[in-house]
Amino acid sequence: MTLLSARRVTGRVWASADSYSFALRSARCYSTDPVAPSQTTFRKQPQFRDYFVTHLPSSSLHPDPRGPSSSFHKLPRSASIPHSGETSQSPTSFQALIDRETTVVRIPLRNAKHHFGAVTARGTRPSNEDTYQAGVIDIPAFAKRPPASLTIKRSKKQNITDPRESRGAETATGDPQVFYFGVFDGHGGTECSSFLRDYLHEYIQNAAFDIELQSSLRRGAKELPTTSELPVMQEGDRRRMGDLEKHLVQTWRRVVGGYFKRFQPPHFTYHGTESTVPSITDHISIEEVVEYAFLRADLDFVNAQAAKRDDDLAQAERPLNEDEIFHRPSMTRSPQIGGRARFKGGSTGSVAMISTPTPTPFWHPIAPSTLLVAHVGDTRILLCSTETGQAIPVTSNHHPSSPIEASRLRRYAATFVTDSFGEERMSGLANTRSFGDVQSKRIGVSAEPELNRIELGPAEFSFLVMVSDGISGTLLDQEIVDIVKEAKTPDQGAHDVVNFSTEVTNEGDNATCLVIRLGGWERRQEGGVGSMGTKESREWRRQDATDPRRSRT
Template identity: 50%
Template sequence: MHGSTPIRASRTLKKSHANFYRAFHDYFVTHLPSSSLHPDSRSSSGPHHQLPRSASKPHTPGEGPSPAPLLGGTRDTTVVRIPLRSAKHHFGVSVSRGTRPYNEDTYQAGVIEVPAFAKPRPLNLTRAPANSPLEAYRAKQREEQEKDSGDGEGTSAESASGDPQVFYFGVFDGHGGSECSDYLRETLHETIEETARKYDLVSTLKGKPQTAAIVSSSSSKEAAKDTAGSATEPAKGSMPEPSISKASTLQNNLLNSWKTTVGGYFRRFKPTAFASPPETPTTSTVLTHAFLQEDLSFLLAQLRLSTHDTDPVRSDAPLNANDSLYSPTHFPSSDPQVKKSFKGGSTASIALLSTPTPTPFWHPSTPSTLYTAHCGDTRILLSRVSDGAAVPLTTNHHPSTPSESERLRRWAASFVTDSFGEERMSGLANTRAFGDMSSKRMGVSAEPEIRRIDLNPSEYAFMVLVSDGVTGSVGDQEIVDLVKESKTPEIGAREVVGFANEVSVEGDNATALVVRLGGWERRSEGGGGGMGTREAREWRKREAVDPRGRMT
């Protein structure tokens, strides 16, 4: 009896630990006609949606978010869970290690549980005659909305906030190994969720919207004004305004930890997203805090492991000494992905998409809000429908970037130019990254560049997230044009990575994520589709297969 008690306690801890972060899912939930559960129906008049049976599962209430009933709908529908990575018409990914012996790139895609940050729907001020059928229909809709959500707002998530699902996409490019990029893939979204809870982040659907302008945390005064001072007081009846002293305490504790643990550059470091005094927290504040906290957690894990590398007693310990089955009375380490001391690091680019209604962001008539957080040289692009142009949402954080050079020259003794003509600091090409413990004191930081943009219905066709193995040999417009010529996001991701491998000289790891947006069906309208760069791409392909032509 006594022997089973520690095991039971350990299982309880593991269960509670798992439930704490179970809000993240690699699937989304939606309504489909009940007939969609049987794509191989004998009826010849089926929906012909080509959705595989394995990708369509009945949703069990209580096991994650679930959409609100379709308002005004009369069709027999069923709530289903669809794995995001299997939804080929909505999301596509392609990964290649190139000519490298192993792949250091990783990625993540799913649904994250944070308060919505979408711009609320505008109120309809027009009113039909009191006795008209249209007014009666609208009154019935309002009654159904209030019955479903209790506050007049249709919801699609069974959560404390009751907000529609927020989608999360990320690409991580490791250097010196894949330990850091693997760590970010598994834990960064958890840190964002936990930080949002700590800050008591308020949903914009229950209060006034945050600023809709594109902001960047790397452009000092304007960014500080837009990022930290854009939030307003929540409306009456919404969640209470978080205590400013609480936000200040969280920020000061984090900055003091950086100051005492790392020092150097971080002795006077203060992110532009942390206003003084702190205002009502915004999504930008939460993302900045989460990035810095995640980097600090990874560094602390490295410090703990590095002290044990030369310990002869620890070196003789069993390989599974950190496993819960080996020692059931000890809870597993909070950093399970960090197995050994690691001196490398990783860049990161993530994108969060939020909608004001349960209608998904890829619907042509749905507006949405996009937040991007970025450090390093991974890249996020949008394809604009009107002119077909590639719209970059990130900038490379290299020593040659003017803003980064100005920030770091007072800390770094000098920048070294390598044999390829690129400036490097301590051998690093990136001045912002996770990990890289030996270069932190000189100013290599994980402070993200934050941007926020409101996407109008069908304004953009798709979004692309790529690693530098793609952008190192393929231009932004070429990436966008390759996807335009593809039938699905999955095919588009394969075309981008395949073209990068074909024309690349270095053969670096290459990763591409393609996310469908509302204007996908109109992706070939502006700029002549992919014709703008097709001739140049064909010429580059011919050059790649002729090494002699490249040498001359």
């Protein structure tokens, strides 16, 4: 049974899959107690925000007029001296400065150019198929608990507390904010990459919402053992998670078949007819939640494309908003994933989520944090080491030339061919993992994410870079990192990377770059030789690209 003919056999699956994301957004805002079905408890629907919330003093440019009226406030600018850690004022006045009133403000992440930068360019392609997303995701914290030294306030030993300006505002649940960044490189069109930009974070939020995942920082929670092999476990509905995994795996096997008949996601506890009993009862890792969300989103997108008729020109030409009710797209009766016509392309995707154990934001030099990377395809994520200045890749390209991917797919892929550029391809695809690509699902082109958790120490890394293959296919990892080192802000760094890539490339592919500031940003030039390691080669590449005698194709 092929994927395109499965609709006639499993009509119920299609109906539930096509409206999955719409139903989650509209209907799952309550929970019913199984013991007392008549009692319904309202649950707040998770929301994604493109801004972060932080504390700022009542006047961030001038001293607080309600603070101490000491003479040091009235000194002229020419008489001011740099702060050396020693204060001439009394401890009482210094304490008043620290305790001055602050205001909780919302700062749009895309406008916070000193914290985040994002740039995308079309290149010489007819359209830009790259998309990206950045914001605060509404899920429980998944960072490790802070050590006792961070939880014991200095106020127990001294009469001084930490300034409130150096921490972000907590969420409604009391957890620090979890930041979400994503880069999606579409091929064949923007339908799949736009779907991931708009909805992938909702799949992650709704999965955590459905299983009632609890924070890893929750007070009173039992301390769980941690080893190098075992991820950080969090409390949740283990039975519900097993049911969701079982239904998802069985749907893949029944509807798609082929590779998915022996489909065993590495982080799932369900691997057969019954769920494997986890080593820790009623506890779930965030890796398992993210893997489920990736595979669920891919299944819904593929199902929606297979349910369409690509030869129905009249249906394809109808407007997308034909079914809108009261001119509200969110109330559309039949939501169309990927447009009206069948979309046969797909998209790669890399997602980075950062969680902190304390309200201090992850870009603060004293803040530890946890980075969780979920990756599919050949988009790339790099870290810059503050100590050595080296580029540290945290993702690998899912290409047929990869030994791991080749061994995974040899039994299903009929042909591995090498194109004129020397790149190995499988059924015409350069990536062995991607979202969408409905015609290649049976041979194993899946959205199983490569998951990697990294504990970021205070100021251990300078910044995080996320790029599409239009940049990573042209520049070396160290060149990308060194370009960002020379920039004054992450926003300027993203612009410089995209501009240099489009200047020296021969292909002109879509180029997208995200730069996220980390605790060691101010020391980014101190490690190793700074940005000088690749400066000479970059200058030569620029001169060669601008040489009028250079033959361009």
